Amino acid sequence: MGELFVAVMLLLMSILIFFQSGDFTHLNESQLGPGSYPQLIAILLGSLSLILIISQSRKLLKETSRASKDNLKAGFQSFYAEYKLVLQMIVLLALYIFLIDVTGFLITTILFVVIAGLLIGPKEKKNLITLSIVSVVLTLSTYLFFQNVLHVRFPGGLFF
Amino acid sequence: MFDLLILGMNEILQVHILFIILLGVIVGILAGLIPGFTVAMAIVLTLPLTFGMDPVTGVAAMIGVFVGGMSGGLISATLLGIPGTPSSIATTFDAHPMAKKGNPGKALSIGIWASFLSSIISLFLLVTIAPQLARFALMFGPWEMFALIILSLTIIASVTGDSVIKGLMAGLFGLMIATVGADPIAGISRFTFDFGVLRAGIPFLVVLIGMFAISRLLVFLEKTEMERDKKDKQQQDLEKVKFVLQPIQTLKMVLKRPGTLTGSSIIGSVVGAIPGAGGSIANIIAYDQAKKWSKNPEKFGTGCEEGVVASEAGNNSTVGGDLIPTVALGIPGSAVTAVLLSALMIHGITPGPLLVTDEPNIVGGIFFAFFVASFWMLITQFAGMRYFVKVTLIPTHILVPVIFVLCVVGTFVLNNRTSDLYILLVMGLIGYLFTKYKFALAPAIIGVILGPIAEVNLRRAFMTNPDWTLFLTRPIALTFLILTVVSIVFTVLQTRRSNKRAAKNLS
Known part of the structure; x- marks a missing residue:
């Protein structure tokens, strides 16, 4: 099922790339312009994806004829239980990345480590304390190291 | 032949570089030790720290991580029976039974010596073969380079992952x-x-950070993975394991098996040199071959010394083998060497056949750093084993967020752009989907690094001469292309055969 999804995405992507590649400015190249190599790759990737789609959907058709539809809800529940943390983490990470520009590296990172740690681990007071210490030490040490040794300026955000 | 090595010695033998290599080795060992964290991840996250260093120092640090990581898996494989990295799977077959029989110290010591000695053997192969190969590669025109890249990508696609077609798709x-x-x-x-x-x-x-580190962390958070991890930790408390390392007796034991040692090291080096095949494959092949050649194969799996020697020699010698095509041709054989090459590129050095002639000090530095790293690995493993073991006690809920932050910092530091972080997130998700549905990551990574080189060479070939048949009439290019076809056909046939066998077993 998932393979099918990936293959369809790759197929769509290669179609997109193929048709985007047509109209690049050509210099006086005799044979291959800027668009030819991507087109070549797109054709190869697209046809391989198509092969995989066909073989996978055949396999899937055989299987689904046996499985009943009642399992759908149960299947969704077990899927959610299995991937709950993964989904939460993806959302949290996206939020972290978005907020770095707004509230700055220092505050956002400290909060991210604490919240992520509490999400994954036990939600206890003791855990909160260790996580706070770890996050502050980690954030300050990376901040100071990169700022002073490698002269990287981290985003300061609204407050700094 | 050894002039490069001597040149490298001059570059590396400075107190601060030696110290940095030591740090690299320790980081590598720790990364190899913690189940679920890979060497590739450690090396990717070390790269940002080396931006401020000069190229030789930076590369030396990463070689340290590489060598350390390959041997770090030994500890958890022996004491817990869980491979810390995929490259120490075969180590669990014999080292763990030996540890259970009451000899964990002996198993660890044999493993350390085997790792060290095999590294030295593979270094020797690297130093002798790489410059010759580079000289041969100087004959390559754009046709040969393009064909070579196609060949290495198809080999990577066919050795990794569960089907050729998915591997090729990942590469493309x-x-x-x-x-x-x-x-x-x-x-x-x-x-x-x-x-x-x-x-x-x-x-x-x-x-690289997205596909290797972020996706790996996400896999770690799945419920079944978390539960397995918890069970593993409860099963055996590492703190309670008592062991005495026996450096001197075990050295003698390992040296008494020169056949197993050199045989496994050579297998490891060869496998390492094949693009895509790394420690995880070499480890098992070396073990298997040692069992076939052994006088008493029935002892394998019960905790025999030969098994430990073969598996550990097999995985550590891939480092040297992996570096051969990397240094000589500019074609990385694994994600780890791909990072190494990208580190060179960040410093403005172009990898390729000209590297040996143009930047002999860098190549020499790589060689000698490998040598130094092997020594540090030996010393730190024997001296610090007791403390390394404690690292597995760090709980996941602290480790995972910290590594997430390191990924984000590493990405940001590269270009000082927060917009790169969004690319990181997307790549992490793609990497997660790829691992989830068994599309191998290695071909994708190597594809990204070789892509521009492939395109430049293809277009250069057509600019030099619009005749496309040159790909088929130039002998070296033709050989590469034939090998490409052969490797695809061979893998397809092999999977078909093993599928049939599996079907037969089922019925």
Whole structure:
């Protein structure tokens, strides 16, 4: 099922790339312009994806004829239980990345480590304390190291 | 022949570089030790720290991580019976039974010695073969380079993952990612879809951190993985394991088996040199071969010394083998060496057959850093084993967020752009989907790094001469292309055969 999804995405992507590649400015190249190599790759990737789609959907058709539809809800529940943390983490990470520009590296990172740690681990007071210490030490040490040794300026955000 | 090594000695033998290699080795061992964290991840996250160093020092640090990581898996494989990295799977077959029988110290010591000695053997092969191969590769025109890249990508696609077609798709995906941004010959911007961020292309390192580190962390958070991890930790408390390392007796034991040691090291080096095949494959092949050649194969799996020697020699010698095509041809054999090459590129050094002639000090530095790292590995493993073991006690809920932050910092530091972080997130998700549905990551990564080189060579070939048949009439190029076809056909036939066998077993 998932393979099918990936293959369809790759197929769509290669179609997109193929048709985007047509109209690049050509210099006086005799044979291959800027668009030819991507087109070549797109054709190869697209046809391989198509092969995989066909073989996978055949396999899937055989299987689904046996499985009943009642399992759908149960299947969704077990899927959610299995991937709950993964989904939460993806959302949290996206939020972290978005907020770095707004509230700055220092505050956002400290909060991210604490919240992520509490999400994954036990939600206890003791855990909160260790996580706070770890996050502050980690954030300050990376901040100071990169700022002073490698002269990287981290985003300061609204407050700094 | 050894002039490069001597040149490297001059570069490396400075107190601060030696110290940095030591740090690298320790980081590598720790990464190898913690189940679920890979060497590739450690090396990707070390790269940002080396930006401020000069190229030789930076590369030396990463070689340290590489060598350390390959031997770090030994500890958890022996004491817990869980491979810390995929490259120590075969180590669990014999080292763990030996530890259970009451000899954990002996198992660890034998493993350390085997790792060290096999590293030295593979270093010797690296130093002798790489310069010759580079000299041969100087004859390559764009036709040969393009054909070689195609060949290595197909080999990677066929040795990793569960089917050739998925491997090839992953490789092509990598090549496609690499076409985003300015076109390498005319500088025309491609596939940016009006996003300013994409005009500079998708940075290789960001793809790497996303696909290897972020996706790995996400896999770690799945419920079944978390539960298994918890069970593993409860099963055996590492703190309670008592062991005495026996450096001197075990050295004698290992040296008494020169056949197993050199045989496994050579297998490891050869496997390492094949693009895509790394420690995880070499480890098992070496073990298997040692069992076949052994006088008493029935002892394998019960905790025999030969098994430990073979498996550990097999995985550590891949480091040297892996470096051969990397240094000589500029073609990385694994994700780890791909990072190494990208580190060189960040410092403005172009990898390729000319590297040995143009930058002999860098190549020599790589060789000698490998030598130094092997020594540090030996010393730190014997001296620090007791403390390393404690690291597995760090709970996941602290480790995972910390590594997430390191990924984000590493990505940001590369270009000082927060917009790269969004690319990181997307790549992490793609990497997660790829691992989830068994599309191998290695071909994608190598595709991204080789993509621009492939395109430049293809277009250069057509600029030099518009005749495409030159790919088929130049003997070296033709050989590479024939090998490409052979490798695909061979793998397809092999999977078909093993599928049939599996079907037969079922019925």
